[in-house]
Structure formats: C-alpha cells, structure tokens
Amino acid sequence: MTLFKRAVFAEITSHAGIVFSTLLVVWLSVLIVRLLGDAAAGDIGANVVLGLAAFSSITALPVILSVALFVAVLTTVTRSYRESEMPVWFASGLSLTDWLRPIMWFAVPVALVVAALTLSASPWAYGQISEYRQRFEQRSDLSKVTAGQFIETDDGKRVFFAESPTRPGDELGRVMARVIEPDWLSVVTADSAAIRTEANGDRFLVLGPGHRYDLKPGTPELRLLDFDKYGVRIESRTDSGALEAAKQKALQEIKARPTVDLFLRPDNEALSQLMWRLALPIAVLNLALIALPLGAVNPRLGRSGDLLLAGLLALLYMNLINLSRGWIINGVLPFWLGVWLVHALFLSLGLGLLWRRIRMPKPRRQGAQSRA
Known part of the structure; x- marks a missing residue:
C-alpha cells in the first residue's frame, strides 16, 4: 500500500471511529431515556431495560455504520481541500479517481458487516425484543388479578x-x-x-x-x-386498539423473520422487508462514492453549504429507500424494480458528480479584437 493509500485509509478510519462512537452514544442516550419512560409508565419491566437497549442497538447499527462511513469520507476529502493538501496529491500525479481505491477498501468491509447485521443479526435481535415484550405482557396479565387483593374491572x-x-x-x-x-x-x-x-x-x-x-x-x-x-x-380492547396492536405485532414479526423465510414466503410484506435488508449494504457503497465528489470544495468559500447539501442528499437517499419499501408493501412498485431503482439513480448521480469534478474545463476563446 502506497503512502497516499495508507494516509487516506488511516484518516477515514479515524474519522469513522469518532463519528460512530458519537452516534452510538447519542442513540443509546435517547433510547435508554425512552425505555425508562416506558418502564415508568408500566409498558415494560425495569429489569429488561438494558436488554432491550442492547438488542435495539443491534438493529440500529446498520444505519449508524452507513452514516458514519458517509461522514468519514466526506470530512476526509473536505479536510484535504481545506488545508490545501489535495493540490499536493494532484501535483504528484494523482487525481480524484485515485481516492476510490482506499475509500472502497474501507467501504467494502463495512458493507459486508452491514449485510451480516441486516440479514442475520437484526432479525435475531428483533425476535429477542418481541420475546422480551411478550414475557412482560404475560406477567402483566397475571398482575391484574393479584393474590390477596380485590380487583375491579369494567x-x-x-x-x-x-x-x-x-x-x-x-x-x-x-x-x-x-x-x-x-x-x-x-x-x-x-x-x-x-x-x-x-x-x-x-x-x-x-x-x-x-x-x-x-x-x-x-x-x-x-x-x-x-x-x-x-x-x-x-x-377488552377497543377495535382501534386491537387493530393497532395487531399491526404492531405483525410488523415485529416480519422484522424478526429470518431472511431465508422471506425468500420462501414472498408476499408483499416479506418482499419489502427483504428489499430493506438488501438495500442498506448497497447504500453503504453508494454513499461512500457520493461523498467523494461532494467533499471536493473550494477552500476560499464557506463549507456549511456543501455539508448541508451532502446531508440532505444522504437523507433523501434513505427516505427514497423507505418510500420504495412502502410502495412494495402496497403493490405499487414490483420487487424486482424497487430493489435496484433507487440505488441505480444515486449511483448515476455519484458517477456524474465525480465526472464533473475531474473533467478538464475547456479553455475560453479570446473575444474578437475590438475595431481600431
């Protein structure tokens, strides 16, 4: 590995570790506060808060890793431009396309980890969360009629x-x-x-x-x-309460279903969940590619606008994946089209932005000399 590749790989790794740790701490803080609120309201038991937090974190890791990689690549490229390090690499005979190899060396293992999480670990974690809640509901049922106490209902x-x-x-x-x-x-x-x-x-x-x-x-x-x-x-639950509970239970069941079962029973809900599990690893690679041209900024200009644009573009990407997932559930979009359509659009966008950054502008022709 050359000096350039080692430097880029090391910096992306450092930035990714910092961003990942920060996002994970923020996620755990918000999650534990919410779970403690549910425990105080009697929706879950206080003894399962840490277990639910651990399993919920496993389900959130694919998105956290995707965002961490995107921000790491974006900040690495942006810093190279801001501190005038990029002209040094350009003067050494390198171009912006040479950044693709060290970026992908880091992005591909992350994509494989995300694939393992979405295809295997996350369904298992959702199953454990559902089991925790079912156990508590059974215990809470028994608590409605407690030995030695009068209980009034209706x-x-x-x-x-x-x-x-x-x-x-x-x-x-x-x-x-x-x-x-x-x-x-x-x-x-x-x-x-x-x-x-x-x-x-x-x-x-x-x-x-x-x-x-x-x-x-x-x-x-x-x-x-x-x-x-x-x-x-x-x-007795009301019709609306029973319907909402049934929807939540069905959603948890489809999230906890193993990936093999999604292939064997391909209804719309199963296909939408399968599309989501396959989409995140692909999104990791696309976001890493898109971050490269978006990080190429002019050091003389402010950087807030570029970072805002990059964040909005990544948010649009994830929202379109969610939208495609909903369309597949409702039968509006076929699975074979929804599984690659959004990724193809953003891959084209990333390649187009990269080509725009590396192309050499044509020299301007001098205007006609003024008449004497």
Whole structure:
C-alpha cells in the first residue's frame, strides 16, 4: 500500500471511529431515556431495560455504520481541500479517481458487516425484543388479578378476589368473582384460576372446577351451576386498539423473520422487508462514492453549504429507500424494480458528480479584437 493509500485509509478510519462512537452514544442516550419512560409508565419491566437497549442497538447499527462511513469520507476529502493538501496529491500525479481505491477498501468491509447485521443479526435481535415484550405482557396479565387483593374491572361490574396457589402449576388459588349483568347478579367461586389472552386482545380469567350462583334482583329466581372450566373477561380492547396492536405485532414479526423465510414466503410484506435488508449494504457503497465528489470544495468559500447539501442528499437517499419499501408493501412498485431503482439513480448521480469534478474545463476563446 502506497503512502497516499495508507494516509487516506488511516484518516477515514479515524474519522469513522469518532463519528460512530458519537452516534452510538447519542442513540443509546435517547433510547435508554425512552425505555425508562416506558418502564415508568408500566409498558415494560425495569429489569429488561438494558436488554432491550442492547438488542435495539443491534438493529440500529446498520444505519449508524452507513452514516458514519458517509461522514468519514466526506470530512476526509473536505479536510484535504481545506488545508490545501489535495493540490499536493494532484501535483504528484494523482487525481480524484485515485481516492476510490482506499475509500472502497474501507467501504467494502463495512458493507459486508452491514449485510451480516441486516440479514442475520437484526432479525435475531428483533425476535429477542418481541420475546422480551411478550414475557412482560404475560406477567402483566397475571398482575391484574393479584393474590390477596380485590380487583375491579369494567367500572365495578366485575370484582375478583384470589388466594395464593396451593398446588404446583396453578397461577392462582381459590377465586371468588362477582359479576353484574343486565338481568342477573352472579357470584362465582373456583378452586384455581389462570389468565388467558385471545387473538383479538381480550383477556379472560379462566376458572377451574367451581360453582356459579345467579340471582335475578327483585325476584326469587335463583340458578346454580357447577362447571369444570369457566371464563370471565377481565379486559377488552377497543377495535382501534386491537387493530393497532395487531399491526404492531405483525410488523415485529416480519422484522424478526429470518431472511431465508422471506425468500420462501414472498408476499408483499416479506418482499419489502427483504428489499430493506438488501438495500442498506448497497447504500453503504453508494454513499461512500457520493461523498467523494461532494467533499471536493473550494477552500476560499464557506463549507456549511456543501455539508448541508451532502446531508440532505444522504437523507433523501434513505427516505427514497423507505418510500420504495412502502410502495412494495402496497403493490405499487414490483420487487424486482424497487430493489435496484433507487440505488441505480444515486449511483448515476455519484458517477456524474465525480465526472464533473475531474473533467478538464475547456479553455475560453479570446473575444474578437475590438475595431481600431
């Protein structure tokens, strides 16, 4: 490796490490604050905050690495122009295209790491996050009916009291419930109970062997019922809440699905997720290429405008990938087109900007001499 390549590679590595560390610290700070807020609100358990933060960071690493590489290449090229180091390299017989090799030597391993994260590590991390939340939801279901406490639901129409379990395997011991219905007042007793959640989000207290006594207020009518299993609803989600919960669960499931399963069951949602996983490694290489001509600035001019333009261009790139992902889900854009269209556009843009920077301008012709 020549002196030039070693210098460029070392500087990009240094800048990338600083940017990556900064972005990761900022991400973790914001994430932990949000998770602590969820824990304070009772949405998650305080004991799973660190685990969720670790797995969520794994899912964010592909984007953080992409941004870190883009900023590292951009700042390296910009510094060379600002400190008049680039004319020295040009005077040595090098051109802007000679920067491509050391940049790609750094970008290709980063792209491979991003590919490993998006295709394998991130789905596993999403699966762990979903499992953490499901475990907490199951624990929170049991906490709605706590041994030794009276619990009211449905504006006091249902009142439950449970004892501690006496047999191994039981979630709750003896249970007494009072249920007020439009025509009947019911008292239910059972030897054991357990919490069950249906697919639509309704939660039931499933009672074991017991008795039910029904009394119609104002009349001497009384009914007695013996049962082996009896379910009482303790919480019902609204249609909008159940629909939103179902959407979130489906989204988590598709993110946690292994990449091989996305190939085997290619519906629109699976194809959109597959496109996203394939897009990020390609975006790493394109962003590294685009950063090279965007970093070529005039040292006599301010640099804020160039950096702003570069940031907006990278943001547009990622947003177009997300937009293509949504179009694939809705069937507007076919997968075979969406998987390469945005990358081809930005590859063409990067090559066009690079050609514009390296081309030699034609000398201006002198104007016609003025008439004597």
